Amino acid sequence: xxxxNRSNRSLNSLLTARRGRRRLxxxxxxxxxxxxxxxxxxxxxxxxxxxxSFKTPAGLIEFPPTxxxxxxxxxxxxxxxxxxxxFDVTQDDGTIKQLAQVRRIGIVSQMVxxxxxxxxxxxxxxxxxxxxxxxxxxxxxxxxxxxxxFVGFLNNSLIVxxxxxxxxxxxxxxxxxxxxxYEFRGRNAIMLFVIGTLMIPITVILVPVYLVVTQLGMxxxxxxxxxxxxxxPTGVFLLRQYMLTIPKDLIxxxxxxxxxxxxxxxxxVLPLTMPAxxxxxxxxxxxxxxxxxxxxxVLNRSEVHTLQVGLNAFQGELDVQxxxxxxxTVVTLIxxxxxFTFLQKFITTGIASSGMK
Amino acid sequence: MPIAKDRIxxxxxxxxxxxxxxxxxxxxxxxxxxxxQRIVGVKGMPWIFLLPNLAFFGLFVVxxxxxxxxxxxxxxxxxxxxxxxxxxxxxxxxxxxxxxxxDPITCREDRFWKGLYNTAIFIIFQVTFLVLFSMxxxxxxxxKIRARGFFRAVxxxxxxxxxxxxxLIWKWVLLRDGILNAFLVSIGMDKILFFVSPExxxxxxxxxxxxxxxxxxxxxxxxxxxxxxxxxYEAAEMDGTSTERVFWRITLPLLWPNLLVVVVLALxxxxxxxxxxxxxxxxxxxxxxxxxxxxxxxxxxxxxxxxFGLASAASMVLGGVLFVLTMTQLAATRARDNG
Numbered sequence: 001x002x003x004x005n006r007s008n009r010s011l012n013s014l015l016t017a018r019r020g021r022r023r024l025x026x027x028x029x030x031x032x033x034x035x036x037x038x039x040x041x042x043x044x045x046x047x048x049x050x051x052x053s054f055k056t057p058a059g060l061i062e063f064p065p066t067x068x069x070x071x072x073x074x075x076x077x078x079x080x081x082x083x084x085x086x087f088d089v090t091q092d093d094g095t096i097k098q099l100a101q102v103r104r105i106g107i108v109s110q111m112v113x114x115x116x117x118x119x120x121x122x123x124x125x126x127x128x129x130x131x132x133x134x135x136x137x138x139x140x141x142x143x144x145x146x147x148x149x150f151v152g153f154l155n156n157s158l159i160v161x162x163x164x165x166x167x168x169x170x171x172x173x174x175x176x177x178x179x180x181x182y183e184f185r186g187r188n189a190i191m192l193f194v195i196g197t198l199m200i201p202i203t204v205i206l207v208p209v210y211l212v213v214t215q216l217g218m219x220x221x222x223x224x225x226x227x228x229x230x231x232x233p234t235g236v237f238l239l240r241q242y243m244l245t246i247p248k249d250l251i252x253x254x255x256x257x258x259x260x261x262x263x264x265x266x267x268x269v270l271p272l273t274m275p276a277x278x279x280x281x282x283x284x285x286x287x288x289x290x291x292x293x294x295x296x297x298v299l300n301r302s303e304v305h306t307l308q309v310g311l312n313a314f315q316g317e318l319d320v321q322x323x324x325x326x327x328x329t330v331v332t333l334i335x336x337x338x339x340f341t342f343l344q345k346f347i348t349t350g351i352a353s354s355g356m357k
Numbered sequence: 358m359p360i361a362k363d364r365i366x367x368x369x370x371x372x373x374x375x376x377x378x379x380x381x382x383x384x385x386x387x388x389x390x391x392x393x394q395r396i397v398g399v400k401g402m403p404w405i406f407l408l409p410n411l412a413f414f415g416l417f418v419v420x421x422x423x424x425x426x427x428x429x430x431x432x433x434x435x436x437x438x439x440x441x442x443x444x445x446x447x448x449x450x451x452x453x454x455x456x457x458x459x460d461p462i463t464c465r466e467d468r469f470w471k472g473l474y475n476t477a478i479f480i481i482f483q484v485t486f487l488v489l490f491s492m493x494x495x496x497x498x499x500x501k502i503r504a505r506g507f508f509r510a511v512x513x514x515x516x517x518x519x520x521x522x523x524x525l526i527w528k529w530v531l532l533r534d535g536i537l538n539a540f541l542v543s544i545g546m547d548k549i550l551f552f553v554s555p556e557x558x559x560x561x562x563x564x565x566x567x568x569x570x571x572x573x574x575x576x577x578x579x580x581x582x583x584x585x586x587x588x589x590y591e592a593a594e595m596d597g598t599s600t601e602r603v604f605w606r607i608t609l610p611l612l613w614p615n616l617l618v619v620v621v622l623a624l625x626x627x628x629x630x631x632x633x634x635x636x637x638x639x640x641x642x643x644x645x646x647x648x649x650x651x652x653x654x655x656x657x658x659x660x661x662x663x664x665f666g667l668a669s670a671a672s673m674v675l676g677g678v679l680f681v682l683t684m685t686q687l688a689a690t691r692a693r694d695n696g
Binding site: 025027031032034035038039041042043045046048049052061062063064065162166170171172174175177178179181182184187190193194197198199200201203204205206207208209210211212214215227228229230231236260261262263265266270286289290292293296297308311312315316322325326329332333336337339340344347348351 | 378382383386387390391394399400402403404405406407409410411413414416417418419420421422423424425428436437438493494497500502508509510511512513514515517518519520521522525526527528529530534535536538539542543568573576577600629631632636639650653654657658665668669672673675676679680683
């Protein structure tokens with residue numbers, strides 16, 4: 001009795017939790033309803049994508065769709081080369097029997113009993129239902145590796161992401177160092193200029209950057225994607241703000257020890273700037289991995305497509321092969337999910353403190 | 358908590374691997390840059406450090422901006438500026454020639470105006486509901502709720518997904534035989550061909566872009582909410598102020614500068630909408646979801662005759678709009694940080 005009471009109370013306190021010690025307020029109910037609805041809306045489509053990506057082409061065109069990936073069971077019957085599809089057939093006397101289909105002609109299908117050989121039975125198709133089991137169509141993931149240039153896309157995306165991020169970190173941290181450690185004439189002008197370039201996103205200068213890239217002979221090479229976005233004003237700004245907090249004494253001490261300016265930068269300042277560098281690295285990886293419009297313009301040959309451009313090309317084809325597209329979408333999503341689970345703190349604090357994405 | 362510790366060490370190891378090529382580059386550059394320092398002296402070094410970045414900005418931002426301006430006064434299909442014909446303000450005249458403004462069909466370049474008109478409709482709805490839902494979400498996440506970290510991650514993760522992935526996820530849900538139509542049929546309604554109807558296409562363009570970006574703005578608003586002094590709320594509680602009154606009299610006024618920044622930021626991004634919608638609807642049906650950036654892209658890069666002059670002129674118009682918005686943003690940010 002006492003036990004039941006206590007568990008009852010704890011359940012009650014769980015349901016009516018928070019807001020100090022007061023009772024459940026209407027806003028609590030609203031909050032949790034909203035949050036649960038939010039979880040369904042945010043996660044639902046992604047879960048559905050992952051589940052669908054394991055379905056066979058036949059399973060994908062089914063309507064209404066099944067929730068889990070199911071595959072029809074096939075049986076090997078003596079006398080037939082290929083495995084036959086298995087059906088539950090409702091017979092005239094109302095009993096159900098499992099038969100394998102040899103072929104279908106219009107609304108009648110010719111079936112054979114896997115146990116009793118030789119004799120084919122004619123069954124109207126509305127008297128049979130498929131026998132299915134839970135099965136993951138892993139071939140959706142393995143086929144694109146051979147049939148399309150999927151590995152090539154993956155490679156291109158990796159190269160772009162890594163090389164561009166390294167360049168971005170290097171040149172932006174150098175610029176930030178120049179703008180934070182030294183006092184020199186024109187510093188404020190340069191800073192203003194850097195902030196000014198914030199106002200000119202790539203969408204405004206698509207044509208002339210295309211011209212510059214063509215002049216440099218980089219069309220249809222990955223450099224055309226890597227270089228134009230390498231210097232980012234947000235990156236310079238973020239790193240500079242951080243470097244300004246480094247005590248000047250440390251730098252002076254290093255100079256006393258006859259360290260060159262480059263050594264001061266690479267051995268003293270950069271290690272101390274690591275938290276900000278990490279934030280910029282994560283952002284750069286995200287930007288580059290997800291970039292779409294610019295690669296779409298400069299990468300016209302499919303050998304140089306990145307994942308995003310390749311995916312878009314596939315989904316734009318006349319005969320859309322959804323089973324492959326869904327699987328490739330899942331693969332494209334994985335690195336982002338991995339980065340997010342491990343580095344969520346960095347990302348969210350980075351956004352909250354710099355207001356950039 | 359052993360799990361948290363493991364996570365830190367894994368992320369440390371990851372960043373160590375990522376840092377390795379950078380460290381190598383530093384070592385390689387050590388000698389030549391010491392040499393440079395001997396030549397230019399310590400006073401010249403800041404310029405050496407700035408040089409690569411400024412070179413990139415010059416090559417890919419400043420020069421293109423100048424070329425863009427020049428391009429917009431030329432015509433013809435040639436890409437190189439020296440081959441192009443000077444046409445004066447013809448491109449602008451062509452773009453802006455309308456019998457009655459506000460009605461795209463009466464304009465000579467109706468696709469441009471349709472793009473502008475669509476973009477305007479899009480940002481009105483997108484920015485309004487984006488900020489509204491981000492605000493509600495942030496307010497709820499700022500409360501003392503259970504599993505707050507989990508819920509915050511749930512709303513945030515789509516921000517990191519690529520626009521192509523976002524569009525494909527939703528396209529798969531919205532197809533004729535997709536799960537949403539299966540749901541509609543199961544509750545006794547008819548299937549809706551979402552991408553055949555202009556209104557539905559626009560609705561989903563707005564919806565999907567809100568879905569993808571809401572987490573970002575939620576995070577900024579949340580940071581603003583957490584910056585509000587807790588003693589204000591304590592004082593209000595001691596006075597027995599109602600929750601509604603606390604919201605209208607404390608939360609909203611103190612959050613207002615932050616909201617302004619968020620609205621302008623959302624406007625800047627909204628005007629440039631392209632990626633998700635392009636993959637989701639392709640701008641269709643017809644031109645129902647074709648926005649200004651897609652107009653530039655189509656005119657400059659996908660048409661049979663690539664009209665770079667016209668695309669540049671349209672870019673200048675977009676640039677003008679963005680310039681005004683960015684100035685507003687800077688002013689709003691300054692007001693927030695000072696006030």
